[in-house]
Amino acid sequence: MKLSTKGRYGLRAVLELAVHESDEAVALSLIAERQRISMNYLEQLIPKLRKAGIVKGIRGAQGGYLLAMPADQISIGDILRALEGDLNPVNCADVSNGDGSCSNSDTCVTKYVWKRISDSINDAVDGIMLSELVEESKRVQAEAEIPTNSDSKKQSCGK
Amino acid sequence: MKLSTKGRYGLRAVLELAVHESDEAVALSLIAERQRISMNYLEQLIPKLRKAGIVKGIRGAQGGYLLAMPADQISIGDILRALEGDLNPVNCADVSNGDGSCSNSDTCVTKYVWKRISDSINDAVDGIMLSELVEESKRVQAEAEIPTNSDSKKQSCGK
DNA sequence: TTTAAAACCGAGTGATTTAATCGGAATTAG
DNA sequence: CTAATTCCGATTAAATCACTCGGTTTTAAA
Numbered sequence: 139m140k141l142s143t144k145g146r147y148g149l150r151a152v153l154e155l156a157v158h159e160s161d162e163a164v165a166l167s168l169i170a171e172r173q174r175i176s177m178n179y180l181e182q183l184i185p186k187l188r189k190a191g192i193v194k195g196i197r198g199a200q201g202g203y204l205l206a207m208p209a210d211q212i213s214i215g216d217i218l219r220a221l222e223g224d225l226n227p228v229n230c231a232d233v234s235n236g237d238g239s240c241s242n243s244d245t246c247v248t249k250y251v252w253k254r255i256s257d258s259i260n261d262a263v264d265g266i267m268l269s270e271l272v273e274e275s276k277r278v279q280a281e282a283e284i285p286t287n288s289d290s291k292k293q294s295c296g297k
Numbered sequence: 298m299k300l301s302t303k304g305r306y307g308l309r310a311v312l313e314l315a316v317h318e319s320d321e322a323v324a325l326s327l328i329a330e331r332q333r334i335s336m337n338y339l340e341q342l343i344p345k346l347r348k349a350g351i352v353k354g355i356r357g358a359q360g361g362y363l364l365a366m367p368a369d370q371i372s373i374g375d376i377l378r379a380l381e382g383d384l385n386p387v388n389c390a391d392v393s394n395g396d397g398s399c400s401n402s403d404t405c406v407t408k409y410v411w412k413r414i415s416d417s418i419n420d421a422v423d424g425i426m427l428s429e430l431v432e433e434s435k436r437v438q439a440e441a442e443i444p445t446n447s448d449s450k451k452q453s454c455g456k
Numbered sequence: 457t458t459t460a461a462a463a464c465c466g467a468g469t470g471a472t473t474t475a476a477t478c479g480g481a482a483t484t485a486g
Numbered sequence: 487c488t489a490a491t492t493c494c495g496a497t498t499a500a501a502t503c504a505c506t507c508g509g510t511t512t513t514a515a516a
Contacts, residue, residue: 139418141298141386141411143475149407160421165491179476185493198484199490221393227300247434248308251373252300254421260304267412275406302504324462338466338505357513358461457516464511474501482493 141267147175148183148221149214152192163195164204165209183221190220200232209272215263226256243245300381307335307342307380311351315368315431320353323360342380349379368431374422384422385415413444 150173155164166184170177184203187193194206205212219225308326309332315351329336343362346352364371373440378384 139298139300139304139381139384139386140388141357142473145298146387146407149410153406160470163491167491175474178478181493182476182495195492196484197492198396199488201483201491202483203492225298227298229299240317246429246438247312248305250433251308251425251430253419253424257420258417259414262413263410266413270305271406274409277404300504322462326462337507340507341466344464354463355513356463358459359514360462360512364461448511456493457513461514461516462512465509467507467509468503470504472501474498475499477498480494483491484488485490486487486516 139227141218143179143185144178144186145218145222146157146217147173147180148187149217150184151175152171152179152187152205152212152217152268155193155203156268157275159205163200163204164260169203186220187217190216191290192217192220205268207247208269209229210267210269212266212268213270215260216261216268225259226252227259298386300377302338303342304343304377304381306332306339307346308376310342311346311371311376311427312332312430312434313363314352314362315427316434318364318368322359322363326363327361331354345379346376349375351376351379364427367428369426369428371424371428374419374426375426377407378421383384384418385411386418387411393397 151169154169154173158164166180168179169175170180184193184195188206190194191206192212193203195203215225218294310328313328313332317323325339326336328334329339343352344352347354347365351371352362354360354362369384374384
């Protein structure tokens with residue numbers, strides 16, 4: 139029940155893009171360097187994000203990537219589903235027959251559980267917009283640079 | 298982001314035990330047969346459930362397994378965590394240093410996302426008691442045996 | 457007291473998935 | 487032109503998954 143590095147690295151990459159957003163594209167090598175992720179590996183995550191309409195690539199020299207939409211219109215759910223596939227805890231394929239009916243009734247009862255889990259995960263990630271993380275990121279950044287001892291409720295990151 | 302067969306098979310096995318609950322133990326071979334799960338494989342799931350205090354084993358001939366607690370005191374979360382380990386989408390180990398501080402601040406921001414997902418999953422599964430599934434299971438069973446066409450809102454299992 | 461049914465235990469294994477790496481082709485600003 | 491960069495597909499080592507197997511211990515029943 140773990141997210142793979144696809145989701146973890148990919149979200150960090152998109153967030154990096156969103157935080158440093160401007161009119162000029164950001165090269166993948168820069169994202170990889172700043173996030174300390176293998177560029178070769180990141181490279182194969184990008185097509186998923188591109189197909190989902192989350193980022194767009196600018197080819198050629200001085201090229202790079204841009205968000206394909208404003209950050210407040212991209213949910214974390216969109217990003218994670220693009221990278222990981224659906225966020226359901228089980229594949230429905232192995233509990234249903236070709237016609238959609240259940241192959242056995244016991245599985246059918248546990249299906250009720252899987253549905254509840256699935257809904258709660260999707261509701262959670264769809265309820266967070268990329269822009270929220272950008273704001274949070276900038277806030278944390280500012281706190282780290284000007285360590286004003288008044289109002290430092292979290293030092294480092296907390297436990 | 299998938300549950301393994303540990304969680305899927307294990308929950309079905311516990312449910313089987315709960316549905317056929319009586320004062321005499323149910324042999325693993327019977328559970329395996331009824332749920333069409335490899336007994337050898339089920340056998341290695343049992344220690345997890347036993348250590349978590351969910352089932353207890355009766356050794357020797359005519360032995361088998363019993364729920365260690367009433368079904369209304371066992372949550373689906375208890376069962377799934379026993380079988381799968383924690384239900385967090387990421388291992389905190391790789392985002393925190395030994396002292397609990399974050400190794401980098403960007404990861405720290407995504408951590409906010411992982412926490413939200415984790416909480417929503419755990420809330421969902423802790424909100425379902427084994428006894429609820431037992432009731433649901435019996436209801437489905439009864440419906441299947443006496444297919445009264447009045448009041449059959451779900452045939453087979455629905456899509 | 458033997459016997460058979462069962463839980464209990466740990467080691468081994470083939471298949472699949474993950475997390476990458478690598479080499480090269482296409483595109484484009486300068 | 488040329489260097490930077492996206493884009494694409496193949497390969498691979500390591501880890502994990504989903505089991506299997508052989509054996510030991512315990513205990514009810516004959």
